[in-house]
Amino acid sequence: MTETKQFKLPDVGEGLTEAEIVKWHVAPGDQVEVNQTIVEIETAKAIVELPCPFEGVVTGLLVTEGETVDVGVPIISVDVAGDGDGDGDGAEAQVPKADEPGAVTPDTPKREPVLVGYGVLPGATKRRPRKQSNGAAEPVPAPEPPAPEPVAPVTPAVVRPQAVDNGLPLAKPPVRKMAKDLGVDLATIAGTGPQGSVTRDDVRAAQAAPVSAPVPAQGVREERIPVKGVRKSIAAAMSGSAFTAPHVTEFLQIDVTRTMEAVRRLRELPDFAEVKVSPLLLIARALLTAVARTPMVNAVWADGPSGAEIVVKHYVNLGIAAATERGLIVPKVKDAQALSLPDLARALNALVETARTGKSTPADLTDGTITITNIGVFGIDTGTPIITPGESAILAVGQIRDMPWVHEGELAIRKVTTLSLSFDHRVIDGELGSRVLRDVGDMLEDPLRMLAWS
Incomplete structure (x- = not known):
């Protein structure tokens, strides 16, 4: 005896309320196993792969690719071996029995199953009211795709x-x-x-x-x-940041000829043989060093029940703004201050590659403390970046180009770039912001200065 269960779109964390169905990995008639990847969804944060919470045969795909649905809406129906006490909605796969701790009682609303590894913020999601039926719930028929072919289970992969x-x-x-x-x-x-x-x-x-x-x-x-997905999230975050944090932006033009020479020499070292070394590596190290010297730039303004306070973070989750087909996202290198230079290079390489291929998870995109955005890759000299919400500063790096420069008392052609630092003036005053920007600039003009701090 079998029964049909429906798997509802879960909240994969961060209080998300909707997601777009990007790609189905299964088709009607396929056999599925517990934790097998069945679908890829695009949230406001990232592309996420959803595992199946039960085993059985797919009877219908209830949502088509490209469609955006709310959390809690059934997206797939599966015939499973019946145990006589299920209600057919798939929720019991994640809910304790009545005699277990955390059991669902008639007065306690069920929680939707969540993606393994991500929690649900209680009460953080809003679901549209569902129409009640007088009879027993019946599986929603799946849209019939043209010339369907069974899709064999594949290794989890992003779009x-x-x-x-x-x-x-x-x-x-x-x-x-x-x-x-x-x-x-x-x-x-x-x-x-x-x-x-x-x-x-x-x-x-x-x-x-x-x-x-x-x-x-x-x-x-x-x-x-x-406007949906990443673009919707970016719009909300940037609007909130621009109209909440009083921005100040300062600019500094510097000679990075020695940094470019250091990058060339690093590429020749065995420790960096299999790692792409770019100026971003030394820019990141310079900013991390400046944060260690001036921790207040890594703080954040927080409004709490007892009033406003400034939270100084003694760790650095370094955000790197990355342009992708889905829009601008900012994945983080967690605890970047603890990494050696080769490890930081590997982390930056992996972070950017993961972001550009759409594999960043919601966890990769949260809990940042300070950010770098490299606008120079677009041929731009400088700009006024908007602070990432939850942070107090963002460093923009312009293009590095040959320019006439007074070097050691003589006019010469040098490698020059412009740094711009935007900061929250509630947390960082002009003196502190100027000191941090000048510190980063000094280290990029002479990378040996980074070795002076230990």
């Missing part, structure tokens, strides 16, 4: 563009949906993404390109892009 059956170029499900909404034929697009995949920018470019012959009633003069 990779998938080829479709009709031979279209590689493209992620949200990109295919965007092309469909804009009336763009994917078969006519040469992808510029990884492995030749079609990106959102490719679709926009194809939509904006002139056609060989006029097509009545198909000209699109405006495009409306739903």
